[in-house]
Amino acid sequence: MNELTVIGLGASDLEQLPYGVYKKLKAAKKIYVRTLEHPVIQDLTTEDIQFHSFDGVYEKYDTFQPVYEEIAACLIEVAQQESVLYAVPGHPLVAEQTVQHLIEAARNGEIKLKIEGGQSFLDPIFTALKIDPIEGFQLLDGTSMSMDELNMRQHTLIAQVYDEFSASEVKLTLMEKYRDDYPVTIVTAAGSSQEKIVTVPLYELDQVAELNNLTTVYVPPVASDEDALRDWTTLRRIIAVLRGPDGCPWDRKQTHESLKKYLIEETHEFLAAVDAEDDFAMVEELGDVLLQVFLHAQIGEDNGYFNLEEVLASVSEKMIRRHPHVFSDVAAEDADAVIANWEAIKRQEKGEQLEPLLAGEHRAESSLQTSYNYQKKAATVGFDWPNAEDVWAKFEEEWQEFRQEITEGSAAAQLDEFGDVLFTLVNIARFYKISPEEAMIHANEKFARRFGYVEQRVKMSGQGFTAFTLEQLDAFWNEAKKQEKGE
Numbered sequence: 457m458n459e460l461t462v463i464g465l466g467a468s469d470l471e472q473l474p475y476g477v478y479k480k481l482k483a484a485k486k487i488y489v490r491t492l493e494h495p496v497i498q499d500l501t502t503e504d505i506q507f508h509s510f511d512g513v514y515e516k517y518d519t520f521q522p523v524y525e526e527i528a529a530c531l532i533e534v535a536q537q538e539s540v541l542y543a544v545p546g547h548p549l550v551a552e553q554t555v556q557h558l559i560e561a562a563r564n565g566e567i568k569l570k571i572e573g574g575q576s577f578l579d580p581i582f583t584a585l586k587i588d589p590i591e592g593f594q595l596l597d598g599t600s601m602s603m604d605e606l607n608m609r610q611h612t613l614i615a616q617v618y619d620e621f622s623a624s625e626v627k628l629t630l631m632e633k634y635r636d637d638y639p640v641t642i643v644t645a646a647g648s649s650q651e652k653i654v655t656v657p658l659y660e661l662d663q664v665a666e667l668n669n670l671t672t673v674y675v676p677p678v679a680s681d682e683d684a685l686r687d688w689t690t691l692r693r694i695i696a697v698l699r700g701p702d703g704c705p706w707d708r709k710q711t712h713e714s715l716k717k718y719l720i721e722e723t724h725e726f727l728a729a730v731d732a733e734d735d736f737a738m739v740e741e742l743g744d745v746l747l748q749v750f751l752h753a754q755i756g757e758d759n760g761y762f763n764l765e766e767v768l769a770s771v772s773e774k775m776i777r778r779h780p781h782v783f784s785d786v787a788a789e790d791a792d793a794v795i796a797n798w799e800a801i802k803r804q805e806k807g808e809q810l811e812p813l814l815a816g817e818h819r820a821e822s823s824l825q826t827s828y829n830y831q832k833k834a835a836t837v838g839f840d841w842p843n844a845e846d847v848w849a850k851f852e853e854e855w856q857e858f859r860q861e862i863t864e865g866s867a868a869a870q871l872d873e874f875g876d877v878l879f880t881l882v883n884i885a886r887f888y889k890i891s892p893e894e895a896m897i898h899a900n901e902k903f904a905r906r907f908g909y910v911e912q913r914v915k916m917s918g919q920g921f922t923a924f925t926l927e928q929l930d931a932f933w934n935e936a937k938k939q940e941k942g943e
Contacts, residue, residue: 457568460535462548462555464574467581468648468670469495477574481505481543488534488542490527490554493669495648497543507543520553520599520616528557535567545669547576551597551615577615577672580647585674587611598622598673603632608684612675617642623662626673633686634658634675641674642667691746692764695754712755719748720821724897731898777801799836813837824892827882835886844887851880909936 463480466473473496481487481500489497492509501507510527517523531554534540548555548571555571562569582589593611599622601614606629617623630640637657642664644652654664661673678684681693698707722744729737750764757763778801781788788794813836817829834840841847858873865873885892910932914921921929 458535458537458539459568459570460531460540460542460558461570461572462542462544462558463572464547464576465489465494465496465543465545466575467546467577467579468645469650470499471649472575472580472647474573474575477572480541480572484541486541488531488540490542490544490552491669494545495645495650495670524553524557527554528561531558532561532567544574545577547574548572550576550578551595577646577670578613580651581613581643581672581674584643584646584651584653585611585641587674592677598626601626601629603629606630606633608633608678608687609689610677612677614673614675617667617671617673618669619667620662623664623667623673627658627661630658630661630675633684635683638683639676641676643672643674644668645670646672691750692754695747695750699751699754699758707751710751710755712752715748715751715755716821719745719752722748727894727897728901731894731901822893824878824882824896827879828886828892831879831883831886841883841887844884847880847883847887851877851884854880906933906936906940909933909939 463477466477470478482503482505484505487505487507489507489509491511491514492498492507493511497507510523510530513523513526513530516526531540531542542554542558544552544555546552558567558569561567578589578595587593589611591611592607592609593613594605594607596605596612596614598614598617606612614626617626630638636659639655640658640661641653641655642661644650644666648670652666656664678687681690684690695707698704700708722741726738726741726745729741749767753762753764753767756767776783778798779794780786780801781794781797786797788797814830814833817826817833819825819829831840841850854873854876858870858877861869861873882892885895910929913932913935914924914929917923
């Protein structure tokens, strides 16, 4: 089997090229290169060394992945007939996707592959920027990077930023986390006589005059939490400080039990923002809910029982496990099938006979939600009315029984029958996919809003409530209703 040898051209010009690599290039009869756009190739062409370039392949595709795949496929095909020398920019194993395809082919027995050295662009970049990688750094591909990959507390190097379009894409991704004027440094031809280093605010990244295949963008680590407000680790650090020895006395004394009411309050406030269709309020209220989650996780860590990573692992594992139609080969044609799969997996996890069906469905903070949960859970095993009409009939029955107890029953009987009425109303809500908890929250908010208007009208009169009849107060109420409806 013929050998396919990959060699690195280094990061800059001929002066930086190792002598051993230079001798191999001089001795080769035929050299394949991914691109001719490299200072070493430009220098060696003057020494009558011939290169076979794949630059034409780039023009066939709109993205890089098929380019790299075709180049690798072509090299594999040539290697079936003769030995091949393939030269790439930098080091073959640093940011060179075509080589990764060749490595995969070698593992599959398609070719005999040999990889030789070459200076990567990392050494001259570290020298040019005067940074120590031991402090922590990440190397990202500018053509495929995402916001989730960014570690704001490390040195970040972004390669493949070769033109205005790619720089614009990188800029927009960075702006998802960094402030618009965050300083970034553009390094071109590091280590060579043409080395250029320019530092600009992030919003000017795609306006730099010179961007080419030798360009790398450097993003320094953030110096303070204020520069990393969009990073998850920042909130965790803030909560840890607040709960620490020198933190806030109020935060330090909180427990899971003392925070329960705040989680409920913040959840209700978020639901109110959803009802108001107020995106800005939703951002703020979701932040308050998230704060409660992080506080509980920090308390768990402080007490030595669990930490945020365990919370994340638990919910991530659950989502993967309970969505086999997404992460495995189980079929689910519609939402009902998804719910059926979810409940089946949940029962399997907890064990059919290990606990009562309604265990875990009680909500101490909400009797309405508990009722809804009980009925929904009972329905999963067939204990349910077949249609909504039967539920309405049950409601009429319970309503009549309640009216009868009001006329002739005891206080205990009246309480019991009224509970049955409410329970049946919750069941009606479930049949029509209405959350009784949300409906009650909405009703309470509506009452408070309209009564606030009535109270305002009374105050405007300079008199008290006793000066008005119920009919007059009700008229104010109706005014409030009309205003809400825009009449």
